[in-house]
Amino acid sequence: MNIHRIHPALLDMTYIHEVDWTAGLQDFQWYYWVNQASVNYPEGRVFEVAMLKVSEKYILRNIINSLRKHNDEVIHMEGINPGYPKYVKMIVKGNVEVSTRYLAQSMGLIEAYAYYSNGIEHWGFITLNPKDADQFITSVSHYGKVLNAKLRALNINNSFNAGSLRLESLLNPSEYRILMYAFRRGFFNVPRSINVSELSSELKLSKSTIDRYLRSSLGKILKVIINNNEVTPSPQPVTGDS
Structure with missing residues (x-):
C-alpha cells in the first residue's frame, strides 16, 4: 500500500446559498455562528447548535419565518439576554438535500467553522487534497453563488513544535482515540484506505458519532495552527450578555 504525505489546507469560502434559508435575509443586520453540528445519515437530516444575534425583534421574526419556509425545524430557541441587540441560542434541524455541510463531508472535506452574516x-473546511476542494466548489456552485474561495496551506510541522501541547492534552480521550485510530487505519491517506462506514463498523460507533469526534478534534488542532499563523478567528458571542 502506498502511503502519501499529508498536505492539509484550509478552504475559506464566502457563499450566497440561494436555495437555503439564509439567502433571502440580506437586507437585515444579523449574525449566526455554529458552535456544533452533526449529520444524521439514516434520517437525512443535519443539526446545528448555534448562536444568533439580532438587533431588532422583526429581524428575529423574519429569520424564523425563513427557516420554516425552507422546511427547517427550530428544535430549541432561548434568548440569553433582555432587550436588543439580543443573543439567541438555537438548535436547528435541516435537510441534507440542500446542506453545504453534508456536501462537503461527502467529498472528504472536514468542517472547521461556519457562520452566517446578513445573508x-x-x-472553513480542512482538505488533504486540493482536487477535493475544487470539486466541492464546482458542486456547491449549483446551489448558490461562491463570492470568494481561498485555499491556504497549513504548515503543521512549523505550528506544532517542541513547546506545543501534546495531542493527549489538547483533545479529550474519545477525540484522541478516534482521531489516532482513523489516522493509523488510513482515513487521511490520499486516496483513503478506509471510509467512515468501515470505521463505524470497526469501532462499533455510529457514523455521526465518528464524524462529530473527528471534526471536534481537527477543529481544536486547526485553532492552534491558525492562531500560530496569526489568522483572525471567527467572532464569538459576548459572554457578558449570558
Whole structure:
C-alpha cells in the first residue's frame, strides 16, 4: 500500500446559498455562528447548535419565518439576554438535500467553522487534497453563488513544535482515540484506505458519532495552527450578555 504525505489546507469560502434559508435575509443586520453540528445519515437530516444575534425583534421574526419556509425545524430557541441587540441560542434541524455541510463531508472535506452574516455564509473546511476542494466548489456552485474561495496551506510541522501541547492534552480521550485510530487505519491517506462506514463498523460507533469526534478534534488542532499563523478567528458571542 502506498502511503502519501499529508498536505492539509484550509478552504475559506464566502457563499450566497440561494436555495437555503439564509439567502433571502440580506437586507437585515444579523449574525449566526455554529458552535456544533452533526449529520444524521439514516434520517437525512443535519443539526446545528448555534448562536444568533439580532438587533431588532422583526429581524428575529423574519429569520424564523425563513427557516420554516425552507422546511427547517427550530428544535430549541432561548434568548440569553433582555432587550436588543439580543443573543439567541438555537438548535436547528435541516435537510441534507440542500446542506453545504453534508456536501462537503461527502467529498472528504472536514468542517472547521461556519457562520452566517446578513445573508452571506462563511465556511472553513480542512482538505488533504486540493482536487477535493475544487470539486466541492464546482458542486456547491449549483446551489448558490461562491463570492470568494481561498485555499491556504497549513504548515503543521512549523505550528506544532517542541513547546506545543501534546495531542493527549489538547483533545479529550474519545477525540484522541478516534482521531489516532482513523489516522493509523488510513482515513487521511490520499486516496483513503478506509471510509467512515468501515470505521463505524470497526469501532462499533455510529457514523455521526465518528464524524462529530473527528471534526471536534481537527477543529481544536486547526485553532492552534491558525492562531500560530496569526489568522483572525471567527467572532464569538459576548459572554457578558449570558
